[in-house]
Amino acid sequence: QVQLVESGGGLAQAGGSLRLSCVASGSIPSFNAMGWYRQAPGKQRESVAVISSSGGIKTYADFVKGRFTISRDSAKNTVYLQMNSLKPEDTAVYYCKLTSDSRTYWGQGTQVTVSL
Numbered sequence: 001q002v003q004l005v006e007s008g009g010g011l012a013q014a015g016g017s018l019r020l021s022c023v024a025s026g027s028i029p030s031f032n033a034m035g036w037y038r039q040a041p042g043k044q045r046e047s048v049a050v051i052s053s054s055g056g057i058k059t060y061a062d063f064v065k066g067r068f069t070i071s072r073d074s075a076k077n078t079v080y081l082q083m084n085s086l087k088p089e090d091t092a093v094y095y096c097k098l099t100s101d102s103r104t105y106w107g108q109g110t111q112v113t114v115s116l
Contacts (some may be wrong), residue, residue, distance in 0.1 A: 002026045004096045009110030012086050016114070020081040022096030022107055028048040029100035034079040036074060038092035039114075045095065049081060063089075086114045 010018040020036065035050035049060045049070035069082040071097055079096060091114050096107040 004107035006096050006107045006110040009112045011113045014116050016086050017068050017084045022079045024077040032098050032100035036081045037095045040092040089115045090114050
């Protein structure tokens, strides 16, 4: 079993920055992809950014390209999401996900609120 714990959410002003962290623990598969997803009230959960096991492949949703950066520190079993130039529409609960083979694990989420 794998546990994921997110942190770093909070309140930011438009144009500001936040950095999210997600620490994985437990029986972590050697090869895994990790990613950040978000869900705003009344909307479906959507992918924000995903990073490969090696960290060499990163994919971003169009709405965050150029503003958000995903990275990982495998030694610390941690994935990060640096969020710059935040917009009110970035307000959502942000979830961390780990995928390996056919198994998927989710964190409990961290709230990000961006005000004007």
